[in-house]
Each structure stands twice: as C-alpha cells, then as structure tokens.
Amino acid sequence: MGNQVVMELENVSKKFIMGEYYDSLRDLIPALTGKLLRSRKEDQLSKNEFWALKDVSCQISKGEAFGIIGPNGAGKSTMLKLLCGIMKPNIGRIRVDGTLSALIEVGAGFHPDLTGRENIFLNGTILGMKKKEILGKFDEIVEFSGLAEFIDTPVKRYSSGMYARLGFSVAAHVNPDILLVDEVLSVGDYQFQNKCIERMHTILRNGTTIIFVSHNLKAVGELCNRAMLLEKGHVNSIGETGNIIRKYTEIATGDTPGKKNQDAYIHKVVLRDEKAESVQFETGSKVWADVHIIARKSIEYLGVTFDLKDEKNFVLFGTSTYRLANATFQVDSESKMMCTFELDLHLAPGVFHVGIGLFNYADKKFHDLKTNATSIIIHSERDIFSVGSLNLYPKVTTNLPDGSWTSLA
Amino acid sequence: MQEYIREFIKYKSLLYVITWREIRIKYKQSVMGFLWAILMPIFIIAAGLFVRFAISRLTGKGLDFSQVASIAVKATPWAFFISSVRFATNSLTGNINLVTKIYFPKEIFPVSAVLSQFFDFLISSLVVITLLFFGRIGVSQYLLWTIPLIILLFLMTMGLGIFLSAANLFLRDVKYIVEVFLTFAIFFTPVFYDASFAGNLEWLILLNPVAPVLEALNACVVLKKGPDWSWILYSAAVTLAGLWMAIKFFKKLEPIFAERV
Numbered sequence: 178m179g180n181q182v183v184m185e186l187e188n189v190s191k192k193f194i195m196g197e198y199y200d201s202l203r204d205l206i207p208a209l210t211g212k213l214l215r216s217r218k219e220d221q222l223s224k225n226e227f228w229a230l231k232d233v234s235c236q237i238s239k240g241e242a243f244g245i246i247g248p249n250g251a252g253k254s255t256m257l258k259l260l261c262g263i264m265k266p267n268i269g270r271i272r273v274d275g276t277l278s279a280l281i282e283v284g285a286g287f288h289p290d291l292t293g294r295e296n297i298f299l300n301g302t303i304l305g306m307k308k309k310e311i312l313g314k315f316d317e318i319v320e321f322s323g324l325a326e327f328i329d330t331p332v333k334r335y336s337s338g339m340y341a342r343l344g345f346s347v348a349a350h351v352n353p354d355i356l357l358v359d360e361v362l363s364v365g366d367y368q369f370q371n372k373c374i375e376r377m378h379t380i381l382r383n384g385t386t387i388i389f390v391s392h393n394l395k396a397v398g399e400l401c402n403r404a405m406l407l408e409k410g411h412v413n414s415i416g417e418t419g420n421i422i423r424k425y426t427e428i429a430t431g432d433t434p435g436k437k438n439q440d441a442y443i444h445k446v447v448l449r450d451e452k453a454e455s456v457q458f459e460t461g462s463k464v465w466a467d468v469h470i471i472a473r474k475s476i477e478y479l480g481v482t483f484d485l486k487d488e489k490n491f492v493l494f495g496t497s498t499y500r501l502a503n504a505t506f507q508v509d510s511e512s513k514m515m516c517t518f519e520l521d522l523h524l525a526p527g528v529f530h531v532g533i534g535l536f537n538y539a540d541k542k543f544h545d546l547k548t549n550a551t552s553i554i555i556h557s558e559r560d561i562f563s564v565g566s567l568n569l570y571p572k573v574t575t576n577l578p579d580g581s582w583t584s585l586a
Numbered sequence: 587m588q589e590y591i592r593e594f595i596k597y598k599s600l601l602y603v604i605t606w607r608e609i610r611i612k613y614k615q616s617v618m619g620f621l622w623a624i625l626m627p628i629f630i631i632a633a634g635l636f637v638r639f640a641i642s643r644l645t646g647k648g649l650d651f652s653q654v655a656s657i658a659v660k661a662t663p664w665a666f667f668i669s670s671v672r673f674a675t676n677s678l679t680g681n682i683n684l685v686t687k688i689y690f691p692k693e694i695f696p697v698s699a700v701l702s703q704f705f706d707f708l709i710s711s712l713v714v715i716t717l718l719f720f721g722r723i724g725v726s727q728y729l730l731w732t733i734p735l736i737i738l739l740f741l742m743t744m745g746l747g748i749f750l751s752a753a754n755l756f757l758r759d760v761k762y763i764v765e766v767f768l769t770f771a772i773f774f775t776p777v778f779y780d781a782s783f784a785g786n787l788e789w790l791i792l793l794n795p796v797a798p799v800l801e802a803l804n805a806c807v808v809l810k811k812g813p814d815w816s817w818i819l820y821s822a823a824v825t826l827a828g829l830w831m832a833i834k835f836f837k838k839l840e841p842i843f844a845e846r847v
Binding site: 193258261262263264265277279285286288290291295298299302303304307308331 | 599600603604607610611614683684686687688689690841842843844845
C-alpha cells in the first residue's frame with residue numbers, strides 16, 4: 178500500500194437551506210428583491226441555513242479502503258455528493274488525483290423501457306466506461322448478475338432485486354482509480370451480497386482506492402482498514418475501522434463512560450488476542466475481554482455479565498461470572514478490580530457487539546450496564562461455507578457411491 | 587469556455603449514448619415506430635396547406651406547387667425547432683436521477699434532446715426531398731447553403747434548449763411559459779406565410795432569429811436564389827451571443843443543480 182495521497186479534503190464545509198426553496202416565479206420575484214439588498218458571506222449562516230458538513234478534513238491514500246459511517250443526518254450523503262463533484266463545498270477544497278467513479282444507487286441511469294443489454298451499455302457509459310471496454314466485459318457483467326436469460330427483457334419487467342443486481346454488476350466492472358461506494362452492497366439476497374463484498378476485495382487488490390459510505394457496519398468492518406465517523410456534520414474521529422465502529426455504537430446507543438455517582442461502575446472493557454489489544458479477530462480464534470471495574474463503596478454479591486449480540490442487536494450468547502463460578506464476589510470501597518472472560522470466537526465474518534453488566538445479586542439490579550461496551554469484527558481468510566452469524570465448522574459425508582457428485586458450472 | 591468545451595468533448599460517448607437512448611425510447615412500444623418521424627411533419631405541412639388554400643380562396647389567387655414546396659421546406663425545420671425546445675426544456679427535470687447522482691457535464695441532456703430531434707428532422711427531410719423531387723422543383727448551386735443554414739438553426743435551438751433546461755430546473759413555471767410561447771409562435775414566424783406578406787412590417791417578422799433562417803432555406807431551395815445576407819448575419823450574431831450566454835448561465839448554475847431539484 179503506497180502512501181501517495183489520492184484524495185484530500187481541506188476544511189470542507191457545506192451549508193443547506195432549511196425549508197422551501199423558491200421554485201416558482203410567483204415566489205421568486207419578492208425573494209429576489211430581498212436578496213439584492215442583503216450581502217451574503219460564505220462562512221456565515223443566514224436565518225434558514227445550517228451546516229450539513231463543517232470543517233471536514235482528511236487524506237485518503239492510494240489503494241486504501243476508507244469507510245465513512247455515522248447515524249442518519251450525520252452528513253454522509255452530502256459527503257458523497259461533494260466527493261463525486263455533484264455539489265461544490267461552500268468553504269474548503271477537495272483535491273482528487275485520478276479518475277473517480279461513483280457506485281451510487283445502482284441503476285440510477287437505467288431506463289425501464291430498455292432491455293438489460295441496452296441498459297448495460299447505457300449505464301456503463303454513464304459510469305465512465307468506453308464502448309470497447311463495455312463490449313470486452315459484457316459477458317463478465319452478465320454472468321456476474323446471473324441474469325443471462327433475461328438480458329433481452331426490458332428492465333421494467335425485472336424484480337427490484339434483479340434490477341439492483343444488474344446495476345451493481347455494471348458498476349462493479351468499472352475500473353476507476355477511486356471508487357465511491359454507497360449503500361449498494363445491501364442489494365440482493367445474502368448470496369449476492371457476499372459476491373458483492375468479494376468483488377470489492379478484488380477491486381481493492383487491483384489497486385483501486387475505495388471510499389465506502391454506509392450504515393452497514395458489517396460490510397465496512399470487513400472491507401475497510403480505516404474509517405471516519407461523522408456526527409451531525411462534524412468529524413467525530415478518524416482511525417482504525419474497529420475503533421471507529423466501536424465509537425459509532427457508543428454514540429448510537431447513548432452509552433456514556435461510567436457515571437461517577439454510582440456505587441460501582443465499569444471503567445473500561447478491553448479486547449485482546451494472544452499478543453495485543455485488538456477488535457479484529459479471525460474466525461475461530463480466542464479473545465480475552467478484560468473488564469475493569471471501579472467501586473466507590475464496598476459491595477457484596479456482585480457479578481459481571483457478558484453478552485454478545487449480532488449487528489441487529491439480537492443476543493447470540495450470554496454468560497456471567499455467577500454462571501461460570503457459581504458464586505458472587507465482593508469488592509472493597511474505593512477499589513479497582515478486573516475480570517477477564519476468555520472465549521472461542523466461533524463466529525462468521527461480521528460485526529458483533531459486546532454488552533457488559535455489573536449486577537448486584539442482593540438487590541437484583543445493575544450497578545452499571547453497557548449494552549455496547551465494545552464491538553468485535555470477525556474476519557475470515559477462507560470461505561466458511563455457510564450463512565448466518567455463527568461458524569460451526571461444517572463438514573459433510575454421505576453414503577452415496579463415488580461419482581454421484583457432479584460439480585455445477 | 588475552452589475548458590467547458592474540452593470537458594464536453596471528453597464525455598462525447600455519453601452524449602452519443604444518451605441521444606441514442608432518447609431515440610430508442612421514443613419509438614419503443616409504438617406500433618408506427620419510425621413512421622412517426624415522417625408523419626409529424628406531414629401533419630404540419632398538411633395544416634399549412636389548409637391555411638394556404640384558405641388564403642388563396644379568399645384572395646382569389648391560385649395555389650401553385652412552389653407554394654406547397656415552400657411550406658414543406660419551412661415547416662419541417664420549424665417542427666424540429668419547436669419539438670427540440672419543448673424536449674430540451676424538460677430534459678434536466680426528466681433525468682433528476684442522473685442529475686443528482688452522477689457527475690458529468692449536465693448540458694449533455696439538453697444537447698442530446700436537440701440531437702435526438704435532429705435525427706427525426708433528418709428522416710422527415712427525406713420526405714421533403716422526395717416531395718421536391720416529384721414536384722420537379724429542380725436543383726441549383728444555392729442548395730449548398732442549406733447545410734450552413736441548418737447548422738445555424740441547430741446552434742440556435744441548442745442555445746435556447748441549454749438555457750431553458752436550466753431555467754426550468756429552478757423555476758418549474760418555465761415549461762408552461764415555453765408551452766404557451768411555442769403554441770403561438772407559429773403565428774409570428776413565417777412558416778405558413780412569407781415574411782414579405784407583412785408588407786412594411788417585414789423587418790418586425792424577421793427580428794425573430796428563426797425567421798431569416800426559414801426564409802433563407804425557402805430562398806435557396808424553392809426560389810433558387812441566395813439568402814438575404816444582412817438578416818442571416820443578424821441571425822448568426824444572435825445565435826452565437828445567445829449560445830455563449832446560455833452556456834455561461836448553465837455552467838454558473840450547474841454546481842447547485844443537485845441542491846435545488
């Protein structure tokens with residue numbers, strides 16, 4: 178991975194007007210006369226304006242996969258539009274080195290009356306491919322979409338999934354220097370989504386820089402090495418994807434670091450592998466979760482709970498010190514303690530959230546509960562031959578004679 | 587301006603594909619298909635003939651074939667002009683998806699709108715040429731002037747289309763105004779009549795920059811004489827100035843298209 182910077186944002190800010198625009202003459206004429214009297218400054222907001230993005234700076238290097246995440250209204254869409262040049266920032270500068278192609282809302286350029294074949298040419302050209310290039314990749318595109326038999330049907334007769342698949346297939350075969358990717362990876366069924374992610378990895382290996390703007394933490398976690406967290410138009414933080422995802426889940430669930438007036442609270446939760454602190458793990462590897470607790474008063478009958486949730490916050494697994502040791506513990510006032518959970522990560526690639534609770538078994542209530550104390554990102558070098566959140570290391574045997582197996586394709 | 591033109595040329599394959607799309611969509615799922623491109627000007631010519639016939643009955647003067655030829659020669663480019671302006675006006679609002687999602691020079695939309703109408707114009711021109719051939723209008727060296735005249739008309743239409751497409755994106759009233767304007771424009775343009783028809787007020791008719799072009803086409807094809815140079819120069823000057831301003835206007839507004847749709 179080179180250090181050559183291919184995209185640079187310098188104090189980029191963009192403002193929008195709240196409420197109605199004047200889009201008919203009747204409204205415009207009185208508005209214009211008013212506007213002429215007032216002079217406007219770019220860095221100041223007038224009455225109805227707000228900053229959709231404020232002071233965003235970052236550098237993206239060649240060959241990097243950079244994620245941009247954030248809650249709704251954080252400015253992600255605005256960011257995308259600025260990056261691909263549809264909008265200009267009010268303040269600041271965006272420097273792009275190389276060709277840029279945007280994989281935004283696949284099929285935006287499709288026309289319903291044209292056939293799949295015609296739309297491939299149309300959309301390919303819109304995304305910046307030359308006719309020769311499209312001809313050369315045509316079969317590959319059709320094969321990727323899996324729509325060979327419908328390729329001469331007008332796309333208006335396609336299902337929405339087919340539509341999106343064809344759109345993604347075209348877009349995924351554009352070879353720009355920088356590729357902007359929107360939520361498009363969440364199209365199609367599970368299988369096609371995996372295919373999309375795989376394709377992204379291939380594109381990355383070919384040296385393309387990918388900027389990925391998404392809500393899909395799993396996809397961001399799998400694809401990106403660095404990410405930016407946007408919050409209400411400001412950059413919350415930029416850094417290694419795992420940490421950024423953890424910060425995101427913190428602001429998303431409103432967890433705040435230990436309230437100081439509690440009798441006891443969870444100071445921090447640290448995940449590590451054999452060697453060092455990390456949030457990224459290979460499927461099947463071991464993780465140690467160190468839970469640091471601070472007690473203000475002495476408390477008896479304490480226990481620490483641990484749970485693991487998938488991306489949709491569905492609890493996959495839960496345990497506690499009480500279950501594991503069949504006993505509670507007690508802490509002294511003004512003391513610190515740490516307990517470590519050791520777990521085998523039999524999980525499929527994706528993002529998982531760890532919840533930690535500090536439970537008092539005497540009065541049956543939590544002293545502290547962090548529903549999203551940290552996140553775990555699971556990677557897999559190889560295909561795990563399965564779908565779902567878990568990795569149960571499947572193998573298969575049958576009593577069929579040899580030769581009963583035929584490979585498809 | 588050079589920069590705009592350079593970028594526009596860079597995206598020429600996109601211009602080609604969008605134009606092709608417009609042409610393709612227009613005739614898909616229509617039984618008549620490309621026949622429409624021929625029928626529309628025939629309707630306009632028929633309407634013109636009806637008007638001319640009524641006039642000749644009123645004035646008592648006869649109607650000869652050269653007058654029929656004049657109407658065909660003027661009505662076909664006129665049909666191109668009005669359908670292009672109408673189509674170009676809606677070209678940005680009709681492609682909102684692409685305007686707000688993907689970056690490329692957006693004047694491709696109005697220009698391809700005009701180009702796709704120009705394709706129809708070429709087809710209907712074949713009808714007119716056939717008509718002139720069977721009417722034994724004959725040829726002259728002045729026929730060569732039709733090419734620069736048609737280019738002039740094309741640029742004029744393009745300038746207007748570029749301006750109106752952007753204006754319509756910001757003010758949706760524009761398309762209604764354009765509609766009214768186009769409906770009545772035929773009365774103020776010498777399509778069904780000649781500019782000389784207006785007598786002393788001929789200059790007023792010719793102030794409309796489309797008028798000298800139509801008159802000149804008629805002169806070159808039917809009357810076998812050269813165009814009226816002073817008026818053609820006037821028309822060309824208006825066209826170039828208009829096109830330049832339209833592009834400036836369009837490019838100034840282009841960065842805020844995505845915000846204002």
